[in-house]
Amino acid sequence: MDVQTWTYIIVGFTFALYIGIAIWSRAGSTKEFYVAGGGVSPLANGMATAADWMSAASFISMAGLISFMGYDGAVYLMGWTGGYVLLALLLAPYLRKFGKFTVPDFVGxxxxxxxxxxxxVVCALFVSFTYVAGQMRGVGVVFSRFLEVSVEWGVAIGMLIVFFYATLGGMKGITYTQVAQYCVLIFAFMVPAIFISIMMTDNPIPQLGFGGTLEDGTYLLDKLDNLHQELGFAAYTSGSKTMIDVFFITAALMVGTAGLPHVIVRFFTVARVxxxxxxxxxxxxxxAILYTTAPAIAAFARTNLIETVRDAEYASVPEWFSKWETTGLIQFEDKNGDGQIRYVKDASINELTIDKDIMVLANPEIANLPNWVIALVAAGGLAAALSTAAGLLLVISASVSHDFIKKMVNPNISEQGELWAARGSAAVAVLIAGYFGINPPGFVAEVVAFAFGLAASSFFPAIILGIFSKRMNKQGAICGMISGLLFTLGYIIYFKFGEVLFGLSPEAVAPANWWFGISPEGIGTLGMLINFAVSFIVMSLTPPPPAHVQDLVENIRYPRGAGAASQH
Structure with missing residues (x-):
């Protein structure tokens, strides 16, 4: 069978599985809708958390970034992995002890x-909509290539599926759907990695194949360095980013992870601290299974890609090249009219443009793997994007229905009314997310990096100080969140969208004008520091919190033996 037929079968089966799980686990109460009833097992919650956290950026875009950026791309690997450790150690147990549905609930x-x-609530919406834009972009990339439909139709199909199981099942449906999605995405990520590792290095473990030797006896990374330098690129294993930018991007991704509301809410779904x-x-x-494999996939894909397209005759390119070309994610311009593909760093003579987001998806095709493996990777990419999109949509709907409507607008709303408000707000959020998927502000990992920066500069200081500082008061937290968010958002908009929105010249938004050499992807760290500074200054000038709030903080800090936390 051809790739498209296999894709329809495998993707159709996985979608049917997700919908079936949603129907089986549909939510009947707000507690089930927001936190899956609070009775999810640790193993299932661990798988669901992994699926929620490993988005399209992890599955589709991270290996693509490393593939093109080489050593510099490692900041994404370090930041996201370290961020999860930070979240697990510093925040998860304490927030679970507090026992609230949402991050705004904790902050309030x-x-x-x-x-x-x-x-x-505003911070949660900013972060979640920015993040979900990256997921819908990933959905559009997969559908436009493998189901050979337009990006618009691809995003629409993805929206429909997410809307169905997110609004029907809420967190209960999403949790068990994400368990299935984790199984799909990790199988889809590892199978081609193992195949290609055996083909290239004769080692079935990709992590070891990454440092292994090829058939001619040369090390894989040495060969990749040579290929890069022959084309005018920097050596694959060398870095070009400044140390301060590497540090700030890594830190923004780490603390941004710890402040992501859709990941934090996962720890409210279990019974005990x-x-x-x-x-x-x-x-x-x-x-760790996916993250330790990503650098190997990046190196395999980059090596195979360069050897396939370098100085190749355009008339005889493989079928996969033509298929991706129809999506617009690969573009060839024969500048010298010789019919050969010239792929070099020098933009004046380079004839090939490749979107970073295709590398993982195209990798099995470039390596001539079986068609069912190619279709499996498509299903894995969709699982990664849809699992995170569903979690984000739940955060958006909970922020509107629980934190805004119930807590501020209509405290006497019935449980059934709140449930319908949650589903309605999720429907609106799906439509907005779909728009961003069709008109994305950047490639997947870049958009997601912005979301992490916004989370780092807004939520992280308020949460960490709320847990560990009895003296931090409402005035300090509010001023800190507003200042951190506005600074980070303003910096990102100026340098990433200044040309379009404000008519700025390319020179004005060039890297030479970045503050202290910090890129927009890393500016969230500076926003976080501003948040901390403003919070402490305002706190020192205003009265301390009431005694009962200080007692509450003391109680949160000692979760050991707390047992089941009460839900409100």
Whole structure:
């Protein structure tokens, strides 16, 4: 069977599985809708957390970034992995002890302020919509190539599937759907990696094949370095980013992970604080399987790509090249009219443009793997994108229905009314997410990096100070969140979209004008520092929190033996 037939079969089967799970586990109460009833097992929650956390950026885009950036791409690997460790150790047990549905719920109660809750809701919406844009972009990339439909139709199909199981099942449906999605995405990621590792290095373990030798006896990375330098690129194993930018991007991704509301809410779905810690450990193991494999896939794909397209005759390119070309994600311009593909760093003579987001998806095709493997990777990419999109949509709907409508607008709303409000807000969020998927502001990992920066500069200081500082008050937290978010958002908009929105010249938004050499992807770290500084300054000038709030903080800090936390 051809690739498209296999794709219809495998993707169709996985979609039917997700919908079936959603029907089986549909939510009948707000507790089931927001936190899956609070009774998910640690193992299942660990798998669901891994699927929720490993988005299209992890599955599709991260290996593509490393493939093109080489050593510099490792900042994404380090930042996202370190961030999860930070989340598991510093935040998850304490937030679980607090026992609230959402991050704005924690912020509102900890800082005894509706204003603080409103700011947290705005931050959650900013972060979640920015993040979900990257997921829908990933859905569009997969559908446009493998189902050979337009990006618009691809995004529409993805929206429909997510809407169905996210609004019907809520967190309960999403949790068990994400368990299935983790199994699909990790199998889809590892199978081609093992295939290609055996083909190239005769080693079935990709992590070892990454440092292994090829048939001619040369090391894989040495060969890749030579190929890069022959084409005018920097050596694959050398870095070009400044040390400060590497540090700031890594830190933004780390603390941004720890502030992501859709990941934090996962730890409210288990019965006990102990279970939150155990599920965090399970999730770290499940995440490590993909993250330790990504650099190997990046190196395999880059080597095969260069050897396939370098100085090739355009008239005789493989079928996969033509298929991706129809999506617009590969573009060839025969500048000298000789019919050969010239792929070099020098933009004036380079004839080939390749979108970073295709590398993982095209990797099995470039390596001539069986058609069913190619289709499996498509299903894995969709599983990664849809699992995270569903979690984000739940955060958006909970922020609107629980934190805004129930807590601020209509405290007397019935449980059934709140449930319908949650589903309605999820429907609106799906439509907005679909728009961003059709008109994305960048490639997947770049868009997601912006979301992490916004989370780092807004949520992280408020959460960490809310847990570990009894003296931090509402005035400090509110001013800190607003200042961090506005600074980071303004910096990203200026340098990434200044030409389009404000008519700025390319020179004005060039890297030479970045503050201290910090890129927009890393500016969230500086925003976080501003948040901390403003919070402490305002705190020192305003009264301390009430005694009962300080007692609450003391109680949160000692989760050991707490047992089941109460839900409100």
């Amino acid at each position: 109660d900890r800082y005894y302020s509706q204003t603080a809750r409103q700011v947290a 102990k279970d939150a810690r155990i599920s965090a450990g399970y999730a770290l193991v499940f995440i």
